[in-house]
Amino acid sequence: MKLLETVKINQWNLQSRVVMAPMTRSFADQETGIIHPDTVAYYAKRVKHGVGMIITEGIAISPEARGTIGIPGLYMDAQTEAWKEVTEQVHQEGGIIIAQLWHVGRLSHSAITGGIQPVAPSAVQANGLTHRVGLPYEMPKAMTVEDIRKVVQDFTTAAINARLAGFDGVEIHAAHGYLIDQFHFPWVNFRKDEYGRNRYLFLEEILQAVSDSIGSEQVIVRFSEHKDDAPLFFWEKPEEEIKEILEVFRSTGIRIIHPSARSYQKALAKHELTLHALVRKYWDGVVIGVGELTPEIAEESLANGEIQLAAFGRPLLSNVDFVRRIKDKKGIKDYNSKVDLQYLK
Numbered sequence: 439m440k441l442l443e444t445v446k447i448n449q450w451n452l453q454s455r456v457v458m459a460p461m462t463r464s465f466a467d468q469e470t471g472i473i474h475p476d477t478v479a480y481y482a483k484r485v486k487h488g489v490g491m492i493i494t495e496g497i498a499i500s501p502e503a504r505g506t507i508g509i510p511g512l513y514m515d516a517q518t519e520a521w522k523e524v525t526e527q528v529h530q531e532g533g534i535i536i537a538q539l540w541h542v543g544r545l546s547h548s549a550i551t552g553g554i555q556p557v558a559p560s561a562v563q564a565n566g567l568t569h570r571v572g573l574p575y576e577m578p579k580a581m582t583v584e585d586i587r588k589v590v591q592d593f594t595t596a597a598i599n600a601r602l603a604g605f606d607g608v609e610i611h612a613a614h615g616y617l618i619d620q621f622h623f624p625w626v627n628f629r630k631d632e633y634g635r636n637r638y639l640f641l642e643e644i645l646q647a648v649s650d651s652i653g654s655e656q657v658i659v660r661f662s663e664h665k666d667d668a669p670l671f672f673w674e675k676p677e678e679e680i681k682e683i684l685e686v687f688r689s690t691g692i693r694i695i696h697p698s699a700r701s702y703q704k705a706l707a708k709h710e711l712t713l714h715a716l717v718r719k720y721w722d723g724v725v726i727g728v729g730e731l732t733p734e735i736a737e738e739s740l741a742n743g744e745i746q747l748a749a750f751g752r753p754l755l756s757n758v759d760f761v762r763r764i765k766d767k768k769g770i771k772d773y774n775s776k777v778d779l780q781y782l783k
């Protein structure tokens with residue numbers, strides 16, 4: 439099976455094309471943002487059973503980047519130090535590990551950020567409640583240009599820290615309605631300045647700054663149509679939107695992209711193609727597929743060249759030995775969110 443074959447992507451030798459999708463676990467210490475010691479085994483075990491690449495849970499780039507409790511950070515030395523054990527163990531088991539860098543923007547509350555008012559492109563409050571804690575999203579502060587520069591710098595510092603911690607690269611989380619995506623989102627970006635006229639400028643500046651400091655070949659970017667807080671949102675002109683975002687990746691030297699779909703096989707609301715098929719039409723670099731993939735769907739999409747890597751989220755929570763189960767043709771256990779916590783180990 440192509441899915442289980444080794445592959446070289448950029449400078450990375452992967453033991454399979456199976457990627458662990460980024461999944462927030464909320465197990466870090468809320469005060470310090472230092473990972474829980476069990477995090478080491480949690481990732482290393484999945485690699486031991488054959489996962490080629492881990493993309494970690496979203497990691498905060500600053501205290502105000504956090505949208506729920508227990509989010510680990512990469513903005514303090516002690517946090518960076520603690521991650522070293524994870525990367526060492528994953529490497530020892532033959533895996534590649536990428537740190538997902540995250541800022542939630544307005545999808546937060548000052549009770550979570552340590553008293554700091556959440557920020558957004560414009561002062562527009564989101565509907566809904568923060569994950570796990572259940573606090574209503576707070577009215578955000580509209581970012582000044584100085585705030586924007588600080589966030590660009592925070593992403594860069596976190597990326598440098600990720601490399602110091604031994605990560606093989608970083609994934610910039612520009613999906614799901616979080617801060618970077620809030621700039622793309624016409625319901626939230628009413629800015630009259632250049633960040634409003636060019637909704638992708640903030641993303642471009644972050645990708646450029648991070649690439650300049652750690653090398654563009656170490657950078658993956660995740661984007662999506664769907665926003666966690668706006669289930670009814672869809673792109674009016676998906677083809678235009680995708681062409682525009684891919685141009686930003688090209689201009690900043692990014693070669694590996696991670697378009698995020700809730701369901702890989704479902705066509706976009708306003709297009710006959712799926713997200714990944716539409717992306718492939720305009721992109722000749724590496725694409726990571728994701729969204730309710732099964733080993734069979736992944737295999738077909740790898741074989742026809744639509745994707746080069748296949749990411750699995752929930753199946754890797756409920757099956758620590760997911761890759762082995764595919765090899766041995768054993769069944770895959772279903773994910774059950776009600777008993778999710780027991781899957782940590």
Ligand SMILES: Cc1cc2nc3c(=O)[nH]c(=O)nc-3n(C[C@H](O)[C@H](O)[C@H](O)COP(=O)(O)O)c2cc1C
Nearest residue numbers: 459460461462495496728729730731750751752753
């Ligand atoms: C518990 C859980 C936590 C998640 N946390 C994140 C996250 O931190 N960052 C992110 O980009 N996506 C996150 N996602 C989305 C997953 O990366 C993935 O795209 C999604 O689960 C679809 O893949 P699947 O159908 O194989 O589970 C999360 C999903 C789950 C189930």
